Amino acid sequence: MEIKKHYKLYKDGKQWCCMALAAAAVSASLMLGNASVKADTTTTNDPQTEQVVTPAADSTSQTTDLAAQEKAAQVKDNGNYGWLDSANVVNNGNLQVSGWQATNQAAGKDNRYVIAYDSTTNTELGRTKVNGNLARPDVAKAYPNVVNAKDAGYQATMNNLDWSKVKNVDDHLQIVSRYSNAANGEGDHVDSWSQPINLDKSNNAYLDNFSIVNNQLQVTGWNATNKALGKNNHYIILFDRTAGHELARQKATAVARPDVAKVYPQVINAQNSGFNVSFSLANVDLNHELQVISRYSDVQNGEGNNVNYWYAPKKFTPSNTSNQGYLDNFNLSNGELTVAGWHATDYSQIESNHYLILFDKSNNTQVASIRVTNVARPDVAKAYSAVQSAGQSGFNASFGKVNLTPGHAYQIVSRYSTLAEGNGDNGQSKFTDIWFAPVTLNQQAYSIDNFSATKDGFNVTGWVASDQAINKQNPYLILLNNGKEIARTKLSLTDRPDVAKVYPSLYNSGKSGFDVNLKVDPATVNGTLKILLRFAGSTDGKTDFSDQTSQDYPTNTGNFDNVHITATKVSLSGWHASTQVANRPYEYLIVLDNGGKELYRQQITDKDITRNDVQNVYPYIKEANKSGFQVTMDIPANMQGHLVRFIHRITDDQQGNGNYVDFYSNPVIINLQYNMNANGINRYILDNGIGHANITVNHVLNEANVASGILTGKYSETKDGKPNMVVVHETANPNDSMGGEINYEKANYNDAFVHAFVDGNQIVEIAPTDHEAWGAAYPANGRAVQFEQVEVYGANNFAHELVNAAYYTAYKMNEYGMFPSLAQSDGTGSLWSHHDVTRYIANGKTNHTDPDGYWTNRASRYFGTSYTMNDFFELVKYEYSHL
Structure with a gap:
């Protein structure tokens, strides 16, 4: 503490001398002004009046010697001397003062006070009685003729001062030292007025918290300054520094801050300098720089005379504004909705409430929302290292049972929000969303794991699940035979965690298993069986339902695994399994020609061969494991060169008739005869090994043209709507290309x-050859696959074209079950030229004779021979036999 010397005049004999008096300077932030008290006057230094102080008249209570001494001293020195050594504001409002006042006018005035006074407003702030005088030998030395100089010192702490009377930190404040004859410090008194006191004018503040809490900007801190004197309205103002205008203000209620008071004891309002206010986010742009202002004002609305403290600005928007996420799982497998995924954005650091919202996209309504706690996702942190919150961006949460509608599309919305209630949006909150890809509840799936025969019927195991089961909760299994129901049972679905793993988003897939027995006599079924899996809204399963149907299960099936043909014999082996084998002990091999006429039959004795492979594929057919057979037959003359079909028959008749079950083979050519040497061009083809090109499909006229009428429907002149002949054309255009x-x-x-x-x-x-073409008039158009030959030049080129034409003809005959045969006048036969159509069936609707002229020209020109439909027929049979 700086020591100041104050010089006072005194007499030494006839000479005036100066003596230095040591005085303590005012401590931190509180200083004494330059004005001084006149120590050699008999008047008080009162700013209101100048008062002459006279000795007290009543001295009867003093001893005669003392009275005489005082009287003698007063005659020598009637001055009023004093000095304020120090004045410190302590404990944020108490004024600690020390100094001295020496005057012979204090005689008879035994009540000593110090008074704080605002000379600017002429207002006393408070007074404190001084209990006990302090020895001041320095003052006594300076003023030897002042009786009380030796005990002139005082030191006091002035409590409970009314600082509200100070209207400004720059008010003229003084300490009055008083001797009074009245107990309250009034009455007859003598005062010494100090030099002006300057209060600490620093403006001290700190923002403890400026953050988003529960959808509001939370602002806490303190502002301690003596400049707040006379400014009793404390406001906290939110300022948009980017836009340059105030956003909102809140009047602050004082919050006790003993910690601040301890550090700033010289600041009067430090003890209650704290504040805690909140601002709505409604009109706040978090992308802007925001600044908090603490203001003390002398008017109610915070304007007028004021003192401000501007805290450092803050921008809440993160430096990385990316927003990434992924929905890993949308799981309805247990009938409740659980979701898992991640949402990584640094907006989560200010929008700290994480919500998941289930949104019905089909009708634009929210179904449910939940607040979630994030989980660690190190994989996301690795992929998005620039996002600080990525490592804790995961979620795994359950919505429980929610009201869903089959067929609707649902979206999961991941939201980070400043609001800690509802779904994070009350119209004033700030939030960041990711809308994940919608999931449509239109899924269904099933599996028939096993369909096997039992002694009483069938056993069916598997699983079935459907989003329709959300509001159709009665599961049924129905067995159909040729489309007609023959058995039904209600299912009690069981746990299938394997299904849940594969179909997590399929409703209740984890509870989808079944294992049921159906009581059905296998001998009563034929044709095909089909399993129908149903979820119904009605308890009887007959109304309000959604079905899934299985594949067809044939009740009569087989295969000719091997057909070996020699010149005189045919050896066959295979299997034939049927649900109707009971009481049918005989098996036969029957041969039919292409027209369905029986050519041959032979009983099969090498039967009931073990075929476990068949049992594995057809477990629902009883005794399928004993379905194998093999047989060898001689080829009768009427079979040679024919297209035939073999029948394996199981019957109750020893002759092969009676009640029977048949299985048909595909058409088989028995030693189809062709003569490639009869014609020179065919011989050229054979000798040079000329092969065919592959068929290129380029349907410039396609299925879409059926609706527009460009293509007709199925073949109108056949019973089954399939073609039964092939017509050969040529373009008759010698100069065109394909x-x-x-x-x-x-x-x-x-x-x-x-x-x-x-x-x-x-x-x-x-x-497409499933539809008619318009190339040869009806009825040929309604029966035939038709193609054109483009006119070509050169022997080799012509030979290649004939091979391509024969291959295409044979390929289409085989595709539609035709056997090569020449056109006949009665309309039979499968191989026709346009000329044949004109001659036999057109009835004058066409007069074309192609390809006769074209073939004759090229055959004569390049090979010196002829070429007719008979020659082409041999080439077709050759290609047919090599398919």
Whole structure:
């Protein structure tokens, strides 16, 4: 503490001398002004009046010697001397003062006071009685003729001062030292007025917290300053520094801050300098820099005369504004909705409440929302290392049972919000969302794990699940035979965790298993069986239902595994399994020609061969494990060169008739005879090993054209709607190419078109052969696959074209179950030229004779021979036998 010397005049004999008096300077932030008290005057230094102080008249209570001494001293020195050594504001409002006042005018005034006075407002702030005088030998030395100089010192702490009377920190404050004859310090008194006191003018503050808490900007801190004197309205103001305007203000209620008071004892309001206010986020842009202002004002609305403290600005938006997420799992497998995934964004650091919202996208409504606690996702942290919160971005939560609607699309919304209630959005909150890809509840799946025969019928095991089961909760299994129900049972579904793992988003897939027995006599079923799996809204399963149907299960099936044909014999082996084998002990091999006429039959004795492989595939057919057979037969003359079908028959008749069950083979050619040497061109083809091109499918006229009428429907002139003949054409255009022909027919299909084109290099199918073409008039159009030959040049090129034409003909015959046979005048036969159509069945609707002229020209020109439909028929049979 700085020691100041104050010089006072005194007399030494006839000379005036100066003596230095040691005085303590005012401590931190509180200083004494430059004005001084006149120590050699007989008047008080009162700013209101100048008062002459005279000795007290009543001295009867003093001893005669003392009275005489005082009287003598007063005659010598009637001055009023004093000095304020120090004045410190302590404990945030108490004024600790020390100094001295020496005057012979104090005689008879035994009540000593110190008074704090605001000379600016002429207001006393408070007074404190001084108990006990302090020895001041320095003062006594300076003023030897003042009786009380030796005990002139005082030291006091002035409590309970009314600082509210101070209107400004710059008010003229003084300490009055008083001797009074009245107990309250009034009455007859003598005062010494100090030099002005300057209060600490620092503005001290700190923002403890400026953060988002429960959807509000929470602001806590303190502001301690003596500049707040006379400014009793404390406001906290939120300022948008980016936009340059105030957003909101809150009047602060004083909060006790003893910690601040301890550090700033010289600041009067430090003890209650704290504040704690909140601001709505409604109009706050968190992307802007925001600043908090603490203001003390002398008017109610916070304007007027004020003192401000501007705290450091803050921007809440994170530096990394990316927003990433993924929904790993949308799980309804146990009938309750659980979801898992992650949502990584540093907005979560200010929007700390994490919500998951289930949203019905189909009708734009929220179904449910839950607040979740994030879980660790180190994988996300690794992938998004720049996002500080990525490592704790995961979620795994359950919505429980929620009201869902089958067929609706649902979305999970992950939301980080400043609001800690509802779904994080009350119209004033700040939030960041990710809308994950929608999941539509239109899934269904099933599996028949086992369908096997029992002694009483069938056993069926497997699982079934459907999103329709959300509001159709009665599961049924129904067995159909040829589309007709023959058995039904209500299912008690069991746990299938394996299904839940594969189909987590399928409703109740974890409770989808079944194992049921159906009482059915297998001998009563034929054709096909089908299992129907149903979820019904009605308890009887007959109304309000959703079905899934299995594959067809044939009740009569088999295979000719091996058909070996020699010149004179056919050896066959295979299997035939049927639900109707009971009481049918006989087996036969029967041969039919292509027209369905029986050519041969033979009883099979090598039967009941073990076929566990068949049992594994058809466990629902009883005794399928004993379904094997093998047989060898001689080829009768009427079978040679024919297309035949074999029948394996199981019957109760020893002759092969009676009650029977048949299984048919595919068509088989028995030693189909062809003569490639009869014609020079065919011999050239055979000798040079000329092969065919592959069929290129380029349906420029396609299924879509059926609806527009470009293509007709199925074949109108056949019983089964399939073609039963192939018609050969040629373009009669010596200068065109395949591409040109295709483009022409594409543009002029309303006039005519065929199914395909061939030349020496390629086979191109331009229209599906399941539909009619318009190339040869009816009834041929309603029966035939039709193709055009593009005119080519050169022997080798022509030979290649004939091979391609024969291959395409044979391929289509085989595809539709035709056997090569020449056109006949009665309309039979499978191989026709356009000329054949004109001659036999057109009835004048067409007069074309192709391809006769084209073949004759090229055969004569390049090979010196002829080429007819008979020659082409041999080439077709050759290709057919090599399919």
